Amino acid sequence: MAVSLITIEKRYGTTTMAIFSVPLADREPVFMCVRETPYENEHRGVVIVDTRKFLKLWRADPYKHHQEIATGNPQTWRQDRKFTSATEGFSYGIKNPVPLAQVRYAEVKQTSVSHTFLWFGRHEQTRHVRSVSFIDGITRTIWLLSHGCEAFPVECPMSSALNLHRAASVAGTRVFTMRDVQHGRIPVNHPPSSH
Numbered sequence: 001m002a003v004s005l006i007t008i009e010k011r012y013g014t015t016t017m018a019i020f021s022v023p024l025a026d027r028e029p030v031f032m033c034v035r036e037t038p039y040e041n042e043h044r045g046v047v048i049v050d051t052r053k054f055l056k057l058w059r060a061d062p063y064k065h066h067q068e069i070a071t072g073n074p075q076t077w078r079q080d081r082k083f084t085s086a087t088e089g090f091s092y093g094i095k096n097p098v099p100l101a102q103v104r105y106a107e108v109k110q111t112s113v114s115h116t117f118l119w120f121g122r123h124e125q126t127r128h129v130r131s132v133s134f135i136d137g138i139t140r141t142i143w144l145l146s147h148g149c150e151a152f153p154v155e156c157p158m159s160s161a162l163n164l165h166r167a168a169s170v171a172g173t174r175v176f177t178m179r180d181v182q183h184g185r186i187p188v189n190h191p192p193s194s195h
Contacts, residue, residue: 101137
């Protein structure tokens with residue numbers, strides 16, 4: 001079973017919301033959403049990421065933001081002080097879906113310098129590091145990972161969403177913007193009748 005966009009609907013008056021069903025290994029699927037805002041919807045992208053690829057990028061963050069959490073595992077993540085809040089948040093189901101995590105993708109050059117003997121024989125090595133960091137949503141993400149999630153949607157600025165898609169997306173998916181949602185330019189897989 002794959003992540004799927006199950007509905008686009010208006011809630012809370014006139015706010016357009018895209019709701020995703022996210023399958024988990026150890027329980028029923030959970031629901032996540034992204035809402036339009038009064039501005040910049042064409043600059044907000046959604047990417048369906050492969051968990052393994054995403055985790056590798058998160059752990060590669062050269063600035064080591066949230067490194068202790070990134071290098072954790074389901075046992076350590078479940079000990080996070082906000083983990084039970086995520087459990088509660090996901091418990092409301094499709095009636096009140098959890099917002100997508102907001103991430104930023106980056107590609108940076110890292111240069112390391114070494115010397116053969118003291119300050120002689122200087123060698124510089126430059127490597128390109130691809131990584132993701134969080135704007136919001138770490139606890140939601142580790143909650144998903146702790147439940148065996150293999151793929152999930154994230155929100156990312158369009159300025160880097162295409163690169164995130166190339167680096168970590170699920171095969172056969174595409175990037176879309178909230179403007180695409182507003183104008184009905186993405187396919188919807190309707191939910192099973194039991195939900």
